[in-house]
Structure formats: structure tokens, C-alpha cells
Amino acid sequence: MKDMEEGYITEDGRTIGGVVMEMKNITLRFGGVVAIKDISFDIREGEIRAIIGPNGAGKSSMLNVISGFYVPQEGEVWFRGAKRPPMRPYEVARQGIARTFQNIALFDGMSVLDNVMTGRLNYMKTNLMQQALWRGKAEAEETENREVVERIIDFLEIQAIRKTPVARLPYGLKKRVELARALAAEPKLLLLDEPMAGMNVEEKEDMSRFILDVNDEFGTTIALIEHDMGVVMDLSDRVVVMDYGKKIGDGTPDEVRNNQDVIDAYLGVSHD
Amino acid sequence: MAQTQSGAAGMLSLPALLERNAAQFGDRQAYREKEFGIWQCWTWSEVKQEIDALALGLINLGVNEGDFIAIIGRNRPYLYWAMVAAQSVGAVPVPLYQDAVAEEMAYVLGHCGARFVIAGDQEQVDKVIEVQDQLSNLEQVIYLDPRGMRKYDHHTLHQYSHVQDQGRAARDEWTPDLEERKAKLTYDSTCVMLYTSGTTGKPKGVVLSNRNVIESARNSADFDNLTVGENILSYLPMAWVGDFIFSVGQAYWCGFCVNCPESADTMMTDLREIGPTYFFAPPRVFEGQLTSVMIRMEDAGALKRKMFHHFLEHAKKVGGKILDGKPVGMMDRLKYKLGDILVYGPLKDTLGYGRIRVGYTAGEAIGPEIFEFYRSLGINLKQLYGQTEATVFITVQPDGEVRADTVGVPAPGVEIKIDERREIHYRSPGTFVEYYNNPESTASTKDPEGWVATGDAGFFEEGSGHLRIIDRAKDVGQMADGAMFAPKYVENKLKFYPDILEAVLFGNGRDRCVAFINIDLTAVGNWAERNNIAYASYQELAGHPKVLQSIKEHVETVNASVAEDQMLSGCQVHRFVVLHKELDADDGEMTRTRKVRRVIVEDKYSDIINALYDGSSQISTRTEVTYEDGRKGSISATLDIIDAKVVPVRPQSVAAE
Numbered sequence A: 001m002k003d004m005e006e007g008y009i010t011e012d013g014r015t016i017g018g019v020v021m022e023m024k025n026i027t028l029r030f031g032g033v034v035a036i037k038d039i040s041f042d043i044r045e046g047e048i049r050a051i052i053g054p055n056g057a058g059k060s061s062m063l064n065v066i067s068g069f070y071v072p073q074e075g076e077v078w079f080r081g082a083k084r085p086p087m088r089p090y091e092v093a094r095q096g097i098a099r100t101f102q103n104i105a106l107f108d109g110m111s112v113l114d115n116v117m118t119g120r121l122n123y124m125k126t127n128l129m130q131q132a133l134w135r136g137k138a139e140a141e142e143t144e145n146r147e148v149v150e151r152i153i154d155f156l157e158i159q160a161i162r163k164t165p166v167a168r169l170p171y172g173l174k175k176r177v178e179l180a181r182a183l184a185a186e187p188k189l190l191l192l193d194e195p196m197a198g199m200n201v202e203e204k205e206d207m208s209r210f211i212l213d214v215n216d217e218f219g220t221t222i223a224l225i226e227h228d229m230g231v232v233m234d235l236s237d238r239v240v241v242m243d244y245g246k247k248i249g250d251g252t253p254d255e256v257r258n259n260q261d262v263i264d265a266y267l268g269v270s271h272d
Numbered sequence B: 001m002a003q004t005q006s007g008a009a010g011m012l013s014l015p016a017l018l019e020r021n022a023a024q025f026g027d028r029q030a031y032r033e034k035e036f037g038i039w040q041c042w043t044w045s046e047v048k049q050e051i052d053a054l055a056l057g058l059i060n061l062g063v064n065e066g067d068f069i070a071i072i073g074r075n076r077p078y079l080y081w082a083m084v085a086a087q088s089v090g091a092v093p094v095p096l097y098q099d100a101v102a103e104e105m106a107y108v109l110g111h112c113g114a115r116f117v118i119a120g121d122q123e124q125v126d127k128v129i130e131v132q133d134q135l136s137n138l139e140q141v142i143y144l145d146p147r148g149m150r151k152y153d154h155h156t157l158h159q160y161s162h163v164q165d166q167g168r169a170a171r172d173e174w175t176p177d178l179e180e181r182k183a184k185l186t187y188d189s190t191c192v193m194l195y196t197s198g199t200t201g202k203p204k205g206v207v208l209s210n211r212n213v214i215e216s217a218r219n220s221a222d223f224d225n226l227t228v229g230e231n232i233l234s235y236l237p238m239a240w241v242g243d244f245i246f247s248v249g250q251a252y253w254c255g256f257c258v259n260c261p262e263s264a265d266t267m268m269t270d271l272r273e274i275g276p277t278y279f280f281a282p283p284r285v286f287e288g289q290l291t292s293v294m295i296r297m298e299d300a301g302a303l304k305r306k307m308f309h310h311f312l313e314h315a316k317k318v319g320g321k322i323l324d325g326k327p328v329g330m331m332d333r334l335k336y337k338l339g340d341i342l343v344y345g346p347l348k349d350t351l352g353y354g355r356i357r358v359g360y361t362a363g364e365a366i367g368p369e370i371f372e373f374y375r376s377l378g379i380n381l382k383q384l385y386g387q388t389e390a391t392v393f394i395t396v397q398p399d400g401e402v403r404a405d406t407v408g409v410p411a412p413g414v415e416i417k418i419d420e421r422r423e424i425h426y427r428s429p430g431t432f433v434e435y436y437n438n439p440e441s442t443a444s445t446k447d448p449e450g451w452v453a454t455g456d457a458g459f460f461e462e463g464s465g466h467l468r469i470i471d472r473a474k475d476v477g478q479m480a481d482g483a484m485f486a487p488k489y490v491e492n493k494l495k496f497y498p499d500i501l502e503a504v505l506f507g508n509g510r511d512r513c514v515a516f517i518n519i520d521l522t523a524v525g526n527w528a529e530r531n532n533i534a535y536a537s538y539q540e541l542a543g544h545p546k547v548l549q550s551i552k553e554h555v556e557t558v559n560a561s562v563a564e565d566q567m568l569s570g571c572q573v574h575r576f577v578v579l580h581k582e583l584d585a586d587d588g589e590m591t592r593t594r595k596v597r598r599v600i601v602e603d604k605y606s607d608i609i610n611a612l613y614d615g616s617s618q619i620s621t622r623t624e625v626t627y628e629d630g631r632k633g634s635i636s637a638t639l640d641i642i643d644a645k646v647v648p649v650r651p652q653s654v655a656a657e
Helices: A059-066 A089-094 A112-118 A128-133 A137-155 A171-184 A201-218 A229-235 A253-257 A260-267 B014-024 B044-061 B077-088 B102-112 B122-134 B160-169 B171-184 B210-223 B241-254 B264-274 B283-298 B302-323 B330-351 B368-376 B439-445 B487-495 B521-530 B538-542 B545-563 B598-604 B606-614
Strands: A019-030 A033-044 A048-052 A074-079 A097-099 A189-193 A221-225 A238-243 A246-251 B029-035 B038-043 B068-072 B092-096 B116-119 B140-143 B157-159 B190-195 B205-209 B231-233 B257-260 B278-281 B358-361 B381-387 B392-396 B415-418 B423-427 B452-460 B467-472 B500-506 B513-519 B573-578 B618-626 B632-643
Touching: A019 A059, A033 A059, A033 A074, A033 A221, A033 A238, A033 A246, A048 A059, A048 A201, A048 A229, A059 A189, A059 A221, A089 A097, A097 A171, A112 A137, A112 A171, A128 A137, A137 A171, A137 A201, A171 A189, A171 A201, A201 A221, A201 A229, A229 A253, A238 A253, A238 A260, A246 A253, A246 A260, B014 B044, B014 B077, B014 B210, B014 B241, B029 B044, B029 B077, B029 B264, B038 B044, B044 B077, B044 B160, B044 B171, B068 B077, B068 B102, B068 B122, B077 B092, B077 B171, B077 B190, B077 B241, B077 B257, B092 B102, B102 B122, B102 B205, B116 B122, B122 B140, B140 B160, B157 B160, B160 B171, B190 B210, B190 B241, B205 B210, B210 B241, B210 B392, B231 B241, B231 B264, B231 B278, B241 B257, B241 B278, B241 B381, B241 B392, B264 B330, B278 B283, B283 B302, B283 B330, B283 B368, B283 B521, B302 B330, B302 B368, B368 B381, B415 B452, B467 B487, B487 B500, B487 B513, B487 B545, B500 B598, B513 B521, B513 B538, B513 B545, B513 B606, B521 B538, B545 B573, B545 B632, B573 B606, B598 B606, B606 B618, B606 B632
Parallel strands: A048 A221, A048 A238, A097 A189, A189 A221, B029 B257, B068 B092, B068 B116, B092 B190, B116 B140, B140 B157, B231 B257, B278 B358, B358 B381, B513 B573
Antiparallel strands: A019 A033, A019 A074, A238 A246, B029 B038, B190 B205, B381 B392, B415 B423, B423 B452, B452 B467, B500 B513, B573 B632, B618 B632
């Protein structure tokens, strides 16, 4: 485990900065069910942080706490040096956190371009009337935002489907469009909920490449949940392992891989 | 500030033509590329600045005269500029096929001893780095797209725009050198070196001089009256001689505009947006478009479908004649006009052919029906016959004399003779200088008088004077009974069916012919969908009894038509097999330009060929495949062998004559 205050340098030479987000003793309950129990960990600037664990371990709940969708009963969320009060998701988005969903949540009838444009919502300042008339400021604003979106489309190599309605796309491409939309928000922290679920090997390789490129090119801090252990170990700088709502491991992929509790959780040992 | 305004006589190199274009057409658009959803444009004078900056940067990096600079990537203006920048500094550009796997690349880079590589993106750079150890001459790599490249060791790696920046910064230091190097270029300096795709053996480096390229460009541009106003879409591999002539040679000679698509996948959309006036495509592009039009029409409403077929029928009757300027009745003309408004016009627009003045297809034979289809719509599609060693042009079809089964008359400045073995020989201003570092091959291909053997067998048709190609001369063989064996003739007939992608005929020295067939996944997949036939893989679809049945029908129809040809009636297909995988360039079974490597296929699938001849009804086989990233795997399959009906022919003693 790395405790250096100032951050660290990864094996491939990337500089990881200080802590951007810190979860302090988070406990989340749904009625009598304890989904997350007293978990603390941090996410550092510029790193790829994975949250892994068997089914029902509480990973998605954790991601929903980070994204502000769930408010924990106990514990504190610190973001960029300040304690975060309970917030609505749109307020969290304004803080610079964007996410993708496990079950793709795109606007099916809209084109890829329009879907990605919705990611720019927080950068649009003109009102409905101005946009409807599409004069002066509104037009300039759209051009400006379209340019950002086009760069993302280019980056994720989805030019060929720019005008295609999302409903007509295969699953792997939809996932990529979702990533594009999240990137359009130019997030400080990007949350990916199982970005590779249901993909074949080739699609997984593509997606891994894009995640690494996003991190490298834009310096985006990424927190992701993933089932595929191989992918997680290759991609991430540090990994949090959860099981039954508890944190059972935290560290570099190598540290986690050799952690007995983690091995037990994955290989199956009776919980008594 | 060198003021070397060259007159018409001084245009002896591409950099000199660039100079002229910048002076004469300075404000006209020279290049367009769609990026970030917008067509980015450069005028000739901007292009000159870009190329000069890169050339200065190359000198700054230490490029010497006579160095080879390999250029690898998809069609982008920057890479076209790199070729001319290389020429400007006295180096030789060597464009490579971008889909080549690392080992293929290693061979070419090693063979020419390239000191510099200019690569399109990370993928290409990775391939070069992978084989770097084998390349003692390679010193520096320049890349265009910086994406993903940040963490690489940049000691010998440079970003394209940075090289240009350094060139601009060093303008004072290197401009005199650059001008001096440009001034040294003559009509006989090497313009470009292109590697042949190599249907047999290793690729050979074809050296083309400025004379070859500029004369060929001028002659062909005059032939088709190409002007500065043309627009072309450059999407075919940059390593292919055709692309070099159209997108560089003719573009520089005429000063017309070269448009590059956004990505390979958007080619069709970009084609439509640009609406080129001059267009070039191998038959498979036209086939693919026709298939997709027909499939989409099946989904159209009943009225539209009826209208489409009705007017298409009419176009078939008179469209070609109208295009050729032959007499057609008044009523038929009027009806064709109406059809143009209702069907042909919109259809051409959708395909991106609305503005085409001249279109060419070459590389392979095109199906007569496909060819006629496009011509009947009023698209002036023509055929030409050529090869790298001729700087493309050997024969072309003049307007008004276009037919599906010939390749036209000798191109301007080209002399042709046919030897006793029917092999075609030519001599022209475009005749290549030599094969690089390969005097034996040069000597065996080009004789001292400059005649080049094409390796193709053909004959001039009585009356029209048009050339007809029979087959590759070395593929033309004899069957056991002495009858002529010309596989291409039969294969083409088979390939004209939309559901057959590829066919390979065997039978040289044997008593009867057998064939391999590859199904076309798009066409057969669509048919399967329509008929509710479920399949999980290419292999399963290829082995489906109904697919086999329909292929069998095609083969039998082809047999009947082959039987009518006295000379070739022995080439009927007795038995065939539908292969479990597509023949692929990555597996070495085809060239990068998608020509079948017969010997390799014959060797690799010898077990299947044996089964075709020994009468067995099934064959289990295991085939090695190479994935795109170079890894290898294998697939196994049990294939049904199908007997096809043949039309009995009277045994011929020896082929006619």
C-alpha cells in the first residue's frame, strides 16, 4: 500500500497526484440490509482505481455513493479537499463527476451525435428560447460544444456511426457511445460501471485501450467496477476489493492478488 | 526567397509541379480531409508551405539525398505531402500497405534499407518498433497522430507537426540546401518506389522515375480531358500504383482536388458528400454497392420497388446506348429522361455518383451485369488494364467504345505486341526503370529494347482492335487431354454471382477441374436472414445445405456456359467444396490487393484437393489462421464435397489452332 501524501509514480512512468476523493467510514443500509459496511479508501488524481468483488459485494452501491445517487447513513465523502454535503446527482455532475451505467442508459431514438451532445449540458448557458431561435449566442455555443464532441467522436473512433440512431447499434458500440457521452462532460472523475460486461475479447481489448488512452490523453481520474479480473489487473493502478459489503483488500494489483482474504473470497471459502 | 518560376518546360518533377500549382492555382483547393465532422481544406499555396516545412524538417533530421523514406498509413493529406516532401529533399518515398503485418513490413523496410519511416498512427509505429531489431538501417520514425504516443521513448521518434515546426524554425539554415536539392531533380530521378503485391514470391520494389509518372499522368489526363476542376476521393491503398497516379501524379499534373475520407468505415458517406467527378474503384466496390442497393430495395414499399425495377429494366435496354451516343428512339429517350428524374438520378446521388464524368474499374474482371448496371444509369464507367511496372496504363477504353469483356485499346504512347505464347508485351514512357536491387528480375521482365512482359495472356479482337485478357500466362495450362486450362475465365464467371466472393479452380495437368468456393458473407448472410436460417458463424453458414444447393446451381449454370466455349470447354467444374474460411491476405493466401496466391492455396489445402479428386464425399481438415494482430490459431471443419453436373463435350485432340 502506498501512503505517500504527495502521490507516486507508476511503473509505466505516470505521475499520480494527491487524493481527489476520499471515502471515510462509509456505511450504507437499505432498511435492514447493510450494503456497505464501514468502508474507507481514497482515489488519487490521475489514477485508474478499480473496485472489484464477487456478485452482491456492494460495488455498484459504492459507485452510487461516489456519484451522489445514494447518501450513506454513516461516514463522509470528501471531494477535492472539502467534505461533500448530500447532493442531487446533477449537482455532483457540476462538480465534475461523470459516469456510465451497467445497463446502458442512452436515448435510443436519438443519434449518436445528439446523445454525446447531451453530455455537454453543463456547458450550455443559453436558455430554451434562445436555443429554439438558434441565433447569435446559442449558435456560437453549439458550434463550440460540437467541436469538443467531435474531438471525442474522433478519439473513440465512432465517426462512422455519428448520425446513426443509438437503437440500431450493437451492444459494444453502445457502450462506447456511453463512454463518449461521459467524456463530453470533461469530467475530473470518471466512473465506469462494468464497462466491459457482456463484451467479447476483441471488444474488451478495444475498450481497455480507450480507457487507458482517456487516462493518458486527458489525465482523467477513473474509478471503475469490473468483473473481469484479467482486465482489472492490467488496467488499474490500485484496486479495492469488496466482499459482503466489507473491504477485504486495497492496494496495487500485485498486492491484491496475493492477499489471502481476496483469494478466499474469489475461490470460495465458507463464511461462518 | 528563391524565385524559381519554372515554365512548362521546367516541370520535370513533382516538386516543380507543386511550385507551378502554388503559383497558378494558389487559391484553389488542393486537398480536403474530413476530420472532426468537417471537411478541412488546404489550397495549393497552403500545401506548398506545409510540404516545404516538412522538407526542411526532414533535412534538419538528417535525411540525405538517395535515402529511402517509408510511408505507412491510411490515405491522409499529410502522408501525400510526405511523399512530395521526400522527393523535394532528394529522398525516395516508399509507400507501404497499411494493413501489412509486421513481418511483411520488415521485409520491405529491410529490402530498401529505409532510414526513415513516416507512420500514420500508433498502430503502424508499434509494428515498426516490433521489427526494429531486424532493421539495421532504420534510424528515425515520424508519426502523424500523437494519440497514445506520449509514453514512448522519443529519442528516435518524432511527431509530424513537430518536425514541421523545427523545419520552419530552421528555415534560414536549410532553405538554400532545399532549393539546391530540388534543383538537382531531373526527369530521370526516381519519383517513387512501389512494391508489387507479389502473387508469387517476395514483393519487388518497382522504381518509377519522374518521367514515368509525369508522362503517364499527362497522357492519361489528356485521354480523358481531366481538368483542374476534378474532384477525386482517395481511399485505395497508398502503396498501390493506381492511387499514386490518381492522387499524386494526375492531381499534380492537372491541379485537381484530392479528398480523403474520415476513416475507412465512413468511405461511403464521404463519397456521397464529395460527389467525385473522377472515380476509381476495384470491381468489388461496385459489386458491394450493387448488392447493398438491391438488398435495400427489397425493404422498400411496393410502389417504389415496382418503379425501381420498371425503370431499371428500361435503363438496361437503352441506357448504355444513350451513354455511347448511339441512336435511340424518341419515346425511349423521353422515358429514360423520366426515369432519370424518378429513379436513376436519386439512386446515383445516394451512391455518390451524381457528378461522375469518368469512372474506372481495374485490377480484376468486373461482372458484365454489374458493369452494365452502372453504365445503364448513365455513369461513364470504363475499364483499363495496367500494372505497376507500366505506371498503370497499358490499355484503356475510349469513351463510346466501352464493353465488359475487353480492356480497351493501347493507352496513348503505349506499344503492344503479343508473342507466340500469347503473352502480352508493352513498351511505353511509363515503363519502369528497374526492380530495386534485383537485376535478374529486371532483366527477365524488361528486355534491352524496353519491352516488358506482363505475364498475362491475351489477344486483340478482330475488327475492334480491343485487347482481351485470357488469364495470367503462367496460370494458363493444359489438362491431361491437352485441352486449354484457363482458371481465371471460369473463376470470374463464378464470382459474378453475388453470393460467391472468391473461387479458385484447379485442374492443370489433371483430367478434370475442381474448385474451391468462398461465399460472400454479406449477400448470403442477408439471404439467410430473409429465409429465417439461423447460423452462428461463417463456417456454419458456409456449410449450410441450402447454401451448398444454391452454389451448386450456380456452378452448373457456369458449366453450361463454359461448355459453349470451344477452347475452354474442358474447364467445367466437376466437383467443388465451399471453404470454411475466407481466403485472407493475413494468411498469405491472397495479396494485399486481393488476388489469390494460387500456389500457396494449392499447397495449404492439398488435403482438400486430394479429397476432391479421390471421390470422397467429405473431408475433415484443420487450417491455420492468422489474426489481425499477428497471433496464430487454427480452425477445424468437416466439409461436404459436392458433385456438379457437367455438360458432355466431344473430346478434343489439341486445342484449336
